[in-house]
Amino acid sequence: MKITSLGYLRVESPDVKEWATFGPEVLGLAVSEDLAGQPGTVSLTNDDRPGRLQVSEGPHNRVQCVGWELPTAGDLDDAVATLEQAGTTVEWGTAQECRAARVRKLVRFTDPAGFTHELFYGQLVVPGSFRPGRGTTGFVTGGQGLGHIVLVVPDLAESLDFFCAVLGFRVSDEIDFAGSTLVFLHVNPRHHSLAIMAVPGMRGMHHLMLQVEDVDDVGMAHDLCLDRDIPVALTLGRHTNDRMLSFYIRSPSGFEVEYGWGAETVDDSDQWAVTHMQSTSIWGHRPGNAPAPGCMEPVEPAAS
The missing domain is CATH 3.10.180.10 (2,3-Dihydroxybiphenyl 1,2-Dioxygenase, domain 1)
Structure with missing residues (x-):
C-alpha cells in the first residue's frame, strides 16, 4: 500500500x-x-x-x-x-x-x-493561502504531511501487524517506555508519522506533533504558554530517536500537542536499521503541571 x-x-x-x-x-x-x-x-x-x-x-x-x-x-x-x-x-x-x-x-x-x-x-491545495494565527516562520509539512500522532492501543502486536502488514507502514525504531514499548512508524522521510503503544483495556490519542521551521518558534511558543498559564505536560527537551527539540502542552481536547523543531529524517534505503532505546529523551521532557490525559476511553473486551 x-x-x-x-x-x-x-x-x-x-x-x-x-x-x-x-x-x-x-x-x-x-x-x-x-x-x-x-x-x-x-x-x-x-x-x-x-x-x-x-x-x-x-x-x-x-x-x-x-x-x-x-x-x-x-x-x-x-x-x-x-x-x-x-x-x-x-x-x-x-x-x-x-x-x-x-x-x-x-x-x-x-x-x-x-x-x-x-x-x-486528491487533497485540496490553495497555494499562498496559509496565514498563521500569530507570528511564526511556518511549519514543516509538504511531503511529510500534517505531523505525527501517537495512539494508545489495547494490543500492541495486533495493531503493529495491521499497520505494517496491511497498511504498509515501516518501523523506524522502538523505545521502552512506562513498562511498555513505543513503536515508531514511517511512510515518508519524517521519522514517524505514527507511533503506537499499548495500555491494556484502553484506547486513545496521546499527542499530535506539529513541527516548526525555526527553533525560535519553539521558544516563543513556550514563553507564550507560560504567560497564558496553559498546562505544560512535558517541559522542553530533546528526544533520543528523532532528535526533536520540543515541549508538550495539554490541548482543550485532553490530548497533548508536541511543539517541536529539528527532527532528523529517515533514510529508507537498505542501510536503514531499526534500533531499540531505553529512554525517550536525551534531556528534559520532565512532567509539568498538566492534568491527567483526557482523550482516552476503555475498550470493551473482544467476544470469545
Whole structure:
C-alpha cells in the first residue's frame, strides 16, 4: 500500500470553542476559512491545505478519524483490494463526505483497536493561502504531511501487524517506555508519522506533533504558554530517536500537542536499521503541571 503521509485529523470535543483561540493564538495555526461556518466545528491548518485539523462539538474527547494520503485514484483502488483481502470492511465516502474532507475520493475503515481511518487521494491545495494565527516562520509539512500522532492501543502486536502488514507502514525504531514499548512508524522521510503503544483495556490519542521551521518558534511558543498559564505536560527537551527539540502542552481536547523543531529524517534505503532505546529523551521532557490525559476511553473486551 502506498500511503504517503498523515493528511488530516478529526477529533470530537465538548470544548471545541476553545480551539478558536488555542489553535491560532497559541499554536500559530490558520483558521481554514473555506470550512468556516460549519456549526460546532473549528477547522485549522498548518499549511496551504485547508482543514488539516478539524475539531467538532461532541460529548467526549476522542479521535473521530485519521486521514492518510495516497498518490492516485488507482492507488486508492489497490488499497481497498488489500484491505478487503485482509478481511477489513471498507466503506466508500459519499460525494458530500468527500467535499467536506476536501478530497477527490476517500474510503473508511476501522483498525483492530477501534480507531476510524480514512484513505484518500486528491487533497485540496490553495497555494499562498496559509496565514498563521500569530507570528511564526511556518511549519514543516509538504511531503511529510500534517505531523505525527501517537495512539494508545489495547494490543500492541495486533495493531503493529495491521499497520505494517496491511497498511504498509515501516518501523523506524522502538523505545521502552512506562513498562511498555513505543513503536515508531514511517511512510515518508519524517521519522514517524505514527507511533503506537499499548495500555491494556484502553484506547486513545496521546499527542499530535506539529513541527516548526525555526527553533525560535519553539521558544516563543513556550514563553507564550507560560504567560497564558496553559498546562505544560512535558517541559522542553530533546528526544533520543528523532532528535526533536520540543515541549508538550495539554490541548482543550485532553490530548497533548508536541511543539517541536529539528527532527532528523529517515533514510529508507537498505542501510536503514531499526534500533531499540531505553529512554525517550536525551534531556528534559520532565512532567509539568498538566492534568491527567483526557482523550482516552476503555475498550470493551473482544467476544470469545
